[in-house]
Amino acid sequence: MTKAIKLLTALPQAQRERLMDLAHEVSFPEDTRIFEAGGTADRFWVIRSGAVNLDQEVTSRKRVTVASLGAGDLLGWSWLFPPYTWDFGAVAFSQVRAYEYDAAAVLALSVEDPLLGLSLVRTVAEILASRLEVTRGKLLDAYVGRRPA
Template identity: 55%
Template sequence: MATARDLFEAVPPDRRRQLTDLAREVSLPRATRLFEEGRRADRFWIIRSGQVALDQHVPGRRALVVETLGRDELLGWSWLFPPYLWHLGAQTVGPVEAVEFDAASVRALCDSDAVLGRAMYRYVAETVADRLHGTRTRLLDLYGPQGVEPDD
């Protein structure tokens, strides 16, 4: 489930330049491993084209894909919350074009500019809430009662 708006739309217009100054365009080939669960979260991306699979380690098995992200979606939010460790792993499904940000630089910018910081935290919180809602819906589809009439 995509967030309601793009990161750059979430930031007040007079603060966008500060954020774009920290951005860099990247091209990622198919099957590029971007991060691993439990490792240091030192950057994040806004996907411009292509898809990235988020996966979770399952002991004794291959990592299980839990969600696939695409155009204009935020890839990575663990960089914003201590202890700054990835909660999942991520790998490109095909070629991906993205905007990449250095997490420490963006955190420092958020700390120095309360307006921009509030906008970033709100954007990430909305993203997490949207994804949690999507996860709950998928869980209900998988494990919810099938064909049960609602209580009146």
Template identity: 50%
Template sequence: MTALLAGLTADHRDRLLALGHDVAWADGARIFEEGGPADRFWLVRSGLVALDVHAPGRGTLVVETLGEGELLGWSWLFEPYRWQLGAVARGRVSATEFDAAAVRAAMSDDPVFGLELLQLIGARAIGPRLRAARTRLLDLYGGGQGAAGTGPAR
């Protein structure tokens, strides 16, 4: 069981899982494209998924790799419901897929379920990924000059 699912009450976990179904991708399969409609999301059961972004003049760059137990996709939560990144399978990947509109409707129908799911997604997926992205940006653009990028860390 993933950390996300373990953080839900048994009733809410069952409610979410009832909305999902199993999917799998072969190595190299494009799961979604940056800018495409974010109409579903996944809990990765096995394998690795590379999140990527197209950088003009540099091609497609991998910005993060997700694995077992991680949430793939959270753009489905925020309008305009478009993917901010792309995703590609690295090796064989299996996951549980959820229809975003159905989950959003369930969240609206049961605000306690909705709040619990939002808090877990924020704590287990969004927050850690934003912190990791910040660290990567500091590594890329800080030039080894400390967190502020203005000189050696003291």
């Protein structure tokens, strides 16, 4: 089983504090669509409480949940990579409280503090790799049957 990586706790304390200086608190009521696939990715969130489902539209009337995120999880990574559009949609599964970050401000801070920028990119890459491994396991379970432990 792959360990979930939490963005804020994975960063060294000094870098975490600099990033937290850019955060502002937001909340989303249950069933709120936070972003839609294809939209402009100009921000990201770290979930403080609640749950968010990432989904993919497979037909005009059907969405499939591809991941569920909770407290401490990074919501949104598309702001870091061209073409800066969301790959999935996101909806609040319950009341959500989160820290919201403006991508342009974080990227500017990353240029100003290259060590923070490198740490941030590495941590996001680790999060993505972890999520990919979880998804791979789910696909194997769904299409090949239960894998041996």
